[in-house]
Structure formats: structure tokens, C-alpha cells
Amino acid sequence: MEKTTGYHVAVMGATGAVGQQILKTLERRDFPIKKLTLLSSARSAGKQVHFKGETLTVEEAVPESFEGVDIALFSAGGSVSKKFAPEAVKRGAIVIDNTSAFRMDPEVPLVVPEVNEEAINNHKGLIANPNCSTIQMVAALEPIRKAFGLNKVIVSTYQAVSGAGAQAIDEMNNQSKAILDEEEFTPEILPVGGADKHYQIAFNVIPQIDQFADNGYTLEEMKMINETKKIMNHPSLKVAATCVRLPVETGHSESVYIEVGQNDVTVEDIQEILSQAPGITLQDDPNEQLYPMPAFAAGKDDVFVGRIRRDLDEENGFHLWIVSDNLLKGAALNTVQIAESLVKLGLVTAPQHS
């Protein structure tokens, strides 16, 4: 598609679960697009994709694909980003990368716009979109940190299978059918595509997301720990994470314990702060059995927070329950929001009429 105003946007990984959500989000939020280039690996090239009523063909990415691109949104795996993101930057594009390839690079801003939009100003061509579980957590914790300080975070996650891609969703549904019909099945995808062992996800819980690091933590857990400190610009923040995969299609949930920087904070103070925070919906009323759940958060933009209660032992301790759509705020929406911030901050110049 070509228009006379707006930006030349490229989407790398356009046929994937997140790529599809990125296209829907660009369309829904009416991002100013002059030209849209859809890219993928050789395997998915040639597929057709719909955008604003037009049918577009996905092309195999080559370095030259990024000539003239203003903003490139990458969501095709870390190795693809490592190969092509520098090529895109070299050709003048600003890359917003949804993989973990560059997130901890000190030269690369790691951005959740509600939390650290200003970090975008320091970009050198590459901006990283954080891990899905991290985004929703920092979106909820940053308003609390700003108001009361934050010393410590211990999170246990309840993560949906769509975070592992479309194949994982199919695996969960097919296994569920097989179990209900008392048929045999062989796990092939989860917990990790390339891992040696695969386990049943239907009606089960798998305490492994991504590979294991040498310290016994998974890479997903280390992402939550390291990315949280970087996004919040709070290197001394104590963060611990346990990441767990569940038979839920979309919507990550998190049980989060925090210690704030003051001793006189009440549950009502935190509710008040979160009720006014951007991108947050407070769902917290035990009397009405109102609390966030993934079945109701899926398809929605906001981060939902509830079950806020004071720890019974630590004066500055609180517990929260945080739920959000891992494909939206956890991925596609945050990526598009970063692109919107680039426009808002004047960091990408709208090209002249061609």
C-alpha cells in the first residue's frame, strides 16, 4: 500500500502470532502509514495478509528490504533480529525489536511508554520492546514506585501458551481434545520449541519458560529480573521471579509481592494511584468478587490490577494480582506505542510528499 503522507513502516515477522497483532494494532490505532512493507523468512514469504481492506503479499527479507523504511517493527525471533536489525539501522530505519536480542545492550533503550518514554530520546537506531511478563508488571509497579518508592519485588507468573506462538496454542487445544476424548497424544512443542523434552500442557502446569541459565533460573525469569531493573532505571531494586506456563490461551497473570519505600502506605493509597495510572484498570473489590482474570483481559489493551492487600508481617509489604493480554500490551500494543512515541517526540521525521 502507498499513501502520500505518513511513514514507511516495515513489519518483520508479519505472519507470526505477534506480527499479526502488530498489523491489527497499527490498523486499529490508525498509525500514520505511507507505505507498509511486510517481511518474513523464506518459509512464510508469499503469504497474503490483509491490512485496511487491502491484500498485501509478504516478501522474504533481504538487507535491501529496508531501503527507505522509516520504522521497522521486528518480531521474528532473536536470530532474525540480530541478522537484519543492523541492516535496517544502517539504511536509516529506526528498529523497534520485540525479541530479547538487544534488550540488555546498554546502548539500546528498553521501553514501556507509560514507564520510561523519555529513554527513547537516547536511541541509536534500535529500541527494544521488553518481555511480555515484564511489561505488564512494570506498567503496574511504576506508578507505585513513583508515589511511594519500591525496594523489592517477588513475582510468580501464570503465563498463557500464546506467548510460545501459534503452534503452542494448537498443541494445547489438540491435547485438551485428546484428553477429554481419552485419546493418546505426544507433546512436541512446550515448554520450549528446541528443548530435549516436551511435556503435556493441557490440564497441567509447567514451571519452565525458555531455556535454563547456569544459575538454575530460566532465561524468562532472568529477563523479568534484569529488564525490570533497566526499564524502571532502578539497578538496586531487588527482583525475584518464578515463571510458569499454564493451559490458558491468552492473558498472563502474575502474583506479585512488593515492598514499597515508606511504611505509612495503605491499600487505598495504592488503589488511588493505580486508578489514575495510564494504561491501568483497577479491578479490586472482594465484596463483588471483582479481580482480574485472563479470560476477561484477553483482547483488551489495559493492564488489570486487583487483589491488592497489605502483607500481614511487613509494614511496607503488599500483594497484587496483575493480568494483561500478553500479545497486546505484552507485545504488539507496546511495540506500536513505542512507534507512536517516536512520532510524538519528533524522533522520526515524516517524509515529504513523494
Place this chain on the structure above:
Amino acid sequence: MEKTTGYHVAVMGATGAVGQQILKTLERRDFPIKKLTLLSSARSAGKQVHFKGETLTVEEAVPESFEGVDIALFSAGGSVSKKFAPEAVKRGAIVIDNTSAFRMDPEVPLVVPEVNEEAINNHKGLIANPNCSTIQMVAALEPIRKAFGLNKVIVSTYQAVSGAGAQAIDEMNNQSKAILDEEEFTPEILPVGGADKHYQIAFNVIPQIDQFADNGYTLEEMKMINETKKIMNHPSLKVAATCVRLPVETGHSESVYIEVGQNDVTVEDIQEILSQAPGITLQDDPNEQLYPMPAFAAGKDDVFVGRIRRDLDEENGFHLWIVSDNLLKGAALNTVQIAESLVKLGLVTAPQHS
């Protein structure tokens, strides 16, 4: 059934999910039974139940049902226990109660035999079986406490629907089928049978188990907090809990953060202690993707522990992942183990040949 040796055992709630497991466990462990009386509410009276090849009829409980009973195992809800347990005790039976009715009564021992078997010696006719989530956690934490001390516990649970009874299992399975077949359904049971609102459990996560207390915690969370301190005889232990229901049929999982009483403890020290602890199976090898999961713990007696790792900020902090069958160690097995302890400690005298 009548034999010439052993005890007269009554099972109250014999047709329920836990009652059925109690019967299987009594049979499997060959508990010395002279006479077995199966009791229930009027609604289930008349049902037939199999035990050791015999077919037994369940009778409606009346106070006189407990005449001559040595050990009565109660698992028919708190109100039934409150009504009939004192009647059983009055008639000389020792009641092992699987409900929450008497657990926090200072006169009633709350027992996990691997943890505090000696507390049984102080019984006054009533012994309480703890909450399912609590049992598996204290079974794993007590060996650590004994070796290294224990200051703090923060647990987030991943609880199976069978903890809410057979109707909840049916609801999960029926909803799962409906969702896979794109059919309508109406939640009617979970999160809490008598509550105002019911929510989808299939492919969802519900952060409510039992009713809410006034402090914003659920009763399930308060059970874990209070019962843990009582069983471990450690009133100053800091305990926090978030209890969550998942679409898993059987097997509760727990993400547990602990702070031990010493700073020089290693992961290997904890693994060593747990590998020798009664009723515990260590499943902890990231290189082999070995960790506990409910799909593999269901139907097994042990409490499975893995993902043991040192906290990255607190010198005495560790994370563990604890899984067990909530109907076995979490309920029926622990109940029968308490009965076995009564025999072992000589607290119930085998009746003479009649």
C-alpha cells in the same frame, strides 16, 4: 464388613471425592479394620461403595452411628463436622477431621505426621487434618526449618479443581469441551459453590479460593498462613499466601519463596536435606528439564520438590516449586497417616476379639 481384629472405623462423607480416596487409601495401605461404617448425609445415603471386594451401603449419619467406633474419619464439610464430630467423640471415637471446622482450635492438634506427629499425643478426641495446600508446603519446609531455621515464607499457589469437589471437575471438563466446540456454557460452581458470582475455569485462572475475609485475603489464604504457623509450632514465622485456581484436575503446585535462619546455606544443602526427608521426592535437575508437575504427581503419595534456587538478592533466600496430589497427601493420605500414627503411638487400643 466385620473381622475379628483391628479397629472399628467410620468414614463420614464416604461418597465424596476425598471420602472415596480415603477408602482407597485405607485399602491400599491395609489399615487394620475390624468393622467399617460408611456414613453420609441423607442425600447420599443408600449409595453402594466397594471396599476390599465387598459392597457396602452408605448409611445416613445419626449421633448413634458412632456407638462403638474407634476412629472416625470426617470429610463431609465443616457444618457436618461441627454437628457430628462432638457426638462421635462423646461416644469414645477419635475423630480425624478433614474440614476447617476445628483446625485453629487450640485444643485440637493439627497434624502432618512427617512434621508434628507428637502433637497427636495431646488430642482430646479430635485431631484436625490441615488444608491441602498447607500440608504439602509444610511437609517440604519442615526438614529445611529443622536443619537451617525458617524466618519467612511467601507462597503463590496453582491449585487444581478437584480441591473444590467432583462437581468442579465436571464443570471444568464440560466447559473445556464447550469452548473447544465453540458452544455456550454457564459457570455454576467455581470459584466457590455458594458465592454470588461464578466464573469460567476452563482455559482461565481464578484468583479466588473460598470466600473473602474482611482483610482482603481469602479464607484459603488465611488457612495457609495460620495453619502453617500452628503445624510448624512457629508463631513468629512470617507467612504470606496468594491462592489461585487453575484448569488442572488434580495436583496442587506452589511457587514458594523462603528465608532460612542462616546465611551460609547452599542449594545443594537444601537438596541434600530434602532428598532424605520422609514423604518427599526431589525432582530438581534443570539440565534434564526435571521438575515437579501436577500431571505427573497425580495419583502419587509423595510431595515433589524442584526448581530450588538461591535468591539473587537475599543471602538466606531461596525459591522452591512444590507439587503434590491434593486428594492424597493433601487430604486422604494424610488423614489415614494420622490414623496410622494413632495406632503407632498406642493412642487407640485395639479392641479385644468380640
